Amino acid sequence: MLNYLIKRLLWMIPMLIGISLISFFIMHLAPGDITASESAFNPKASEESRQKLRALYNLDKPLTTQYGLWLKRIMKLDFGNSFASHQRPVLWETKDAKGNVTKGMIQDALPITLMINLIGLLIIFSISIFLGVTSAVNQNKWPDRLITIIVFIGFAVPGFWLALLLMYWTGVTHSWLPISGLHSVGYEKMGHIAQYVDLFKHLILPVSISSLGGLASISLYVRNGMLDVLQQEFITTARAKGLTENKVIYGHALRNTLLPLITLIGLSIPGLIGGSVIGESIFAISGMGKLFFDAVLMRDFPVVMGILTIGSVLTLFGNLIADIGYAWVDPRIRRGISN
Amino acid sequence: MYFKYIFFLLILFNVAACSDKKEITYSYEGTFNNEKGGTLIDAMSGEPSNLISMIAGDSASSAIAGNIFNKLIKYDKNLDLAPELAEKWVISDDQKTITFHLKRNLKWADGHDLTSDDVLFTWKLVTDDKTRTPYGSDYKLVEKAEAPDAHTFKVIYKQAYAPALDSWASLQILPKHILKDEDINHTFFSRKPTGSSYYKLSQWVNGEKLTLEANASSVMGEPNINQLTSRFIADTSSQFLELIADNIDLMNINPIQFARVIPSRPDLKKKLALYKELGNSYTYLGFNLKHHPFDDIRVRQAINYALDKQEVIDGVLLGLGEPVSSPYKPGTRWSDKALYPYPYDKNQALKLLHEAGFSDTNNDGILDRNGKPFTFEILTNQNKQREMTAVLIQRRLKDIGIDAKIRVIEWASFVNQFIKTGDFDAVILGWSLSLDPDQYNIWHSSQQKPGQFNFIGYNNKEVDQLLEQGRTELNPDKREKIYHAFSKTLLRESPVIYLYAGYGLTAMNKRIKGIESPAPPAGIAYNSYDWFIPSTLRRNEITP
Numbered sequence: 028m029l030n031y032l033i034k035r036l037l038w039m040i041p042m043l044i045g046i047s048l049i050s051f052f053i054m055h056l057a058p059g060d061i062t063a064s065e066s067a068f069n070p071k072a073s074e075e076s077r078q079k080l081r082a083l084y085n086l087d088k089p090l091t092t093q094y095g096l097w098l099k100r101i102m103k104l105d106f107g108n109s110f111a112s113h114q115r116p117v118l119w120e121t122k123d124a125k126g127n128v129t130k131g132m133i134q135d136a137l138p139i140t141l142m143i144n145l146i147g148l149l150i151i152f153s154i155s156i157f158l159g160v161t162s163a164v165n166q167n168k169w170p171d172r173l174i175t176i177i178v179f180i181g182f183a184v185p186g187f188w189l190a191l192l193l194m195y196w197t198g199v200t201h202s203w204l205p206i207s208g209l210h211s212v213g214y215e216k217m218g219h220i221a222q223y224v225d226l227f228k229h230l231i232l233p234v235s236i237s238s239l240g241g242l243a244s245i246s247l248y249v250r251n252g253m254l255d256v257l258q259q260e261f262i263t264t265a266r267a268k269g270l271t272e273n274k275v276i277y278g279h280a281l282r283n284t285l286l287p288l289i290t291l292i293g294l295s296i297p298g299l300i301g302g303s304v305i306g307e308s309i310f311a312i313s314g315m316g317k318l319f320f321d322a323v324l325m326r327d328f329p330v331v332m333g334i335l336t337i338g339s340v341l342t343l344f345g346n347l348i349a350d351i352g353y354a355w356v357d358p359r360i361r362r363g364i365s366n
Numbered sequence: 367m368y369f370k371y372i373f374f375l376l377i378l379f380n381v382a383a384c385s386d387k388k389e390i391t392y393s394y395e396g397t398f399n400n401e402k403g404g405t406l407i408d409a410m411s412g413e414p415s416n417l418i419s420m421i422a423g424d425s426a427s428s429a430i431a432g433n434i435f436n437k438l439i440k441y442d443k444n445l446d447l448a449p450e451l452a453e454k455w456v457i458s459d460d461q462k463t464i465t466f467h468l469k470r471n472l473k474w475a476d477g478h479d480l481t482s483d484d485v486l487f488t489w490k491l492v493t494d495d496k497t498r499t500p501y502g503s504d505y506k507l508v509e510k511a512e513a514p515d516a517h518t519f520k521v522i523y524k525q526a527y528a529p530a531l532d533s534w535a536s537l538q539i540l541p542k543h544i545l546k547d548e549d550i551n552h553t554f555f556s557r558k559p560t561g562s563s564y565y566k567l568s569q570w571v572n573g574e575k576l577t578l579e580a581n582a583s584s585v586m587g588e589p590n591i592n593q594l595t596s597r598f599i600a601d602t603s604s605q606f607l608e609l610i611a612d613n614i615d616l617m618n619i620n621p622i623q624f625a626r627v628i629p630s631r632p633d634l635k636k637k638l639a640l641y642k643e644l645g646n647s648y649t650y651l652g653f654n655l656k657h658h659p660f661d662d663i664r665v666r667q668a669i670n671y672a673l674d675k676q677e678v679i680d681g682v683l684l685g686l687g688e689p690v691s692s693p694y695k696p697g698t699r700w701s702d703k704a705l706y707p708y709p710y711d712k713n714q715a716l717k718l719l720h721e722a723g724f725s726d727t728n729n730d731g732i733l734d735r736n737g738k739p740f741t742f743e744i745l746t747n748q749n750k751q752r753e754m755t756a757v758l759i760q761r762r763l764k765d766i767g768i769d770a771k772i773r774v775i776e777w778a779s780f781v782n783q784f785i786k787t788g789d790f791d792a793v794i795l796g797w798s799l800s801l802d803p804d805q806y807n808i809w810h811s812s813q814q815k816p817g818q819f820n821f822i823g824y825n826n827k828e829v830d831q832l833l834e835q836g837r838t839e840l841n842p843d844k845r846e847k848i849y850h851a852f853s854k855t856l857l858r859e860s861p862v863i864y865l866y867a868g869y870g871l872t873a874m875n876k877r878i879k880g881i882e883s884p885a886p887p888a889g890i891a892y893n894s895y896d897w898f899i900p901s902t903l904r905r906n907e908i909t910p
Contacts (some may be wrong), residue, residue: 057778059779059782071503071800072500072501073502073503074817079498083498113416127558129554195607198607206604206607206609207599207604210574212575212595212597220460223681270708308601308604309603311598313572327845
């Protein structure tokens with residue numbers, strides 16, 4: 028098992044280099060660089076100063092040199108600073124001689140996105156399992172049909188449209204929920220409990236909207252898995268033993284249905300750090316999606332590369348965790364690895 | 367059986383959601399007295415990047431920095447130059463030396479004295495090659511700058527440079543005592559500034575909001591409104607929902623919201639006041655003058671006659687714009703009232719095209735010359751108004767037998783692959799201009815290298831001469847004559863077709879009082895420090 032782990036971890040290094048190489052060159056295929064942003068189209072800004080900027084960021088050097096410089100930095104886990112005029116560190120905060128802290132861009136955005144996605148994932152999986160089981164137990168009866176129709180409507184409805192309608196209905200017409208942002212304007216002056224309630228209220232709409240689209244695939248996965256399991260002989264045995272229907276379904280069938288879900292959870296790990304650009308813009312949440320999108324539009328290469336690198340590391344780890352999880356719950360796979 | 371708990375949780379969601387906000391009704395009408403205090407909340411689409419404005423380039427940064435820092439001189443409500451830190455300025459007879467006399471007892475927000483030393487320091491920063499500023503070129507023309515005493519700052523130019531005063535009206539003065547040992551490109555100061563103007567930074571939550579509070583030692587006096595909070599909301603639909611839910615006090619709105627949505631809703635009309643003001647920018651159709659047939663003045667004039675500008679203004683801006691006939695803001699002294707845009711005249715357009723050798727020889731509805739049909743491509747960037755404009759232009763050109771295709775391109779590609787390489791027939795773009803009439807960078811024939819701004823390739827000796835004269839003449843009356851002559855030639859030659867100057871549209875909650883309407887030339891914000899919020903209209907508790 029340990030050998031297997033080490034082998035897998037070592038394999039990640041060439042994979043990561045390959046991924047970064049491809050991303051780096053594809054990124055540079057897009058025309059333009061940071062000096063072409065819209066604000067630079069200002070008659071007061073001279074071409075010389077733009078050339079100066081290009082030289083400062085090594086954008087005038089050949090691509091291979093630029094990639095080498097980037098790789099050298101990343102080996103020391105230095106993700107560099109943004110090209111934008113704020114020059115914030117890409118990954119983590121830095122401190123100057125006087126003790127002024129500048130927060131990292133990913134450091135600011137990641138916790139927000141992680142929080143929303145983790146809650147979303149939890150909701151998607153718990154509701155989907157419930158819906159899937161209900162569907163399977165009532166196969167081809169009305170609850171099954173109803174659930175299928177509802178999850179597909181949820182899947183098909185454009186999120187931004189539903190978001191705006193819900194924002195208007197809950198925020199403007201009824202004033203039940205805040206409209207956008209994660210905190211109220213007076214958040215700092217609130218007590219602890221009030222702060223949690225405030226955050227909770229702000230999260231309801233964004234989390235619901237982001238979860239809605241995920242329900243369809245997972246619940247159908249559970250439904251079909253459950254249908255397969257219910258035909259197996261051990262279910263017949265369980266029923267023959269005289270177990271209650273609840274015990275048969277939740278104690279025996281569901282457990283076996285959950286196996287393939289482990290892969291799905293593993294594969295969702297990289298998705299946890301990616302936010303939805305549209306969702307984040309509409310709800311005025313400054314998460315990873317908007318950070319990445321803005322960086323691409325501005326051709327802010329260090330930020331783009333930073334997010335891609337962290338994303339690919341997480342994807343590789345997600346795969347590994349899914350495999351390990353599989354081995355952990357399924358003795359047949361465990362034996363295969365040890366051999 | 368944990369599914370039951372999920373249901374229970376869902377019910378909890380609902381309960382939490384139902385805690386209704388108390389409905390407060392304000393009476394906005396009546397007379398109110400000037401009062402100090404209160405908080406104004408607005409929304410910004412982008413987050414400021416860097417509050418040192420010589421380094422930042424984005425409008426969000428300059429909007430915030432403008433409340434924190436002062437300049438030597440400023441533009442007043444009629445867009446004339448007026449004192450700010452300097453109480454007066456003197457121009458020498460040879461027009462090469464400008465002496466600024468600073469006001470007495472100027473203080474930074476931290477209590478230090480603000481002197482001419484700070485001004486000199488700021489000039490050195492902006493002209494330093496190590497400073498990452500795109501705006502250094504104006505200040506590098508200064509041959510010598512000196513601060514003979516604490517209240518005098520003197521600049522000597524190699525030769526008279528007319529836009530100099532405009533450049534001193536845009537350079538925000540930075541504190542030497544804080545920045546002298548800092549690397550200006552990477553300094554905490556860009557996010558934690560100390561200024562001298564009406565407000566100082568009180569809080570900046572990344573990605574969320576920024577709050578300014580009144581600066582007690584402001585050199586400008588105390589503003590009425592105590593606190594300004596800007597929330598960063600990227601999506602303008604969300605901003606609008608926040609506005610009508612009373613959570614923000616003002617935002618820039620679009621023509622549909624201005625002309626249709628708000629007037630049709632009595633509840634919104636009751637609490638929102640609408641303002642329009644002319645911005646300092648215009649949208650144009652520009653030709654690549656190096657491509658056939660746009661090198662022919664008759665073709666450009668023909669297209670100018672063929673386009674109905676009022677139709678574009680009505681269709682794209684719902685009438686909320688003005689036609690322009692010179693590259694200057696209508697209503698300012700630089701814009702010549704005697705010039706009128708080309709009228710819509712289809713026959714005149716056809717006549718000019720025939721003179722230029724175009725006719726429909728093969729009866730396919732498209733004009734041709736030497737066997738080649740008159741067809742070209744209009745490029746524009748992803749901007750809804752410009753796209754709609756392009757469609758209207760396409761239709762009008764089809765009327766006279768010109769086949770125009772439209773192509774919409776992402777900004778960075780647009781600039782790099784088409785503008786810089788000169789690989790385009792025609793573009794729809796806009797110019798946002800400074801208040802000085804000098805437009806040497808845009809129209810002078812020497813400014814055509816890749817990356818420079820005369821990318822349409824305009825080349826006219828008379829215009830070159832006028833632009834050179836206008837740059838070295840500091841007398842406003844003489845400059846006015848020069849730039850009127852320049853505008854006249856430009857209009858006749860039609861290297862670009864002016865389409866419209868759109869109004870900036872603002873919706874503001876009526877709790878904000880003291881706004882001048884109709885807007886003066888400088889716009890409604892010129893006296894934002896005199897705006898006030900009567901205490902009866904303030905938010906009782908600040909809700910999201």
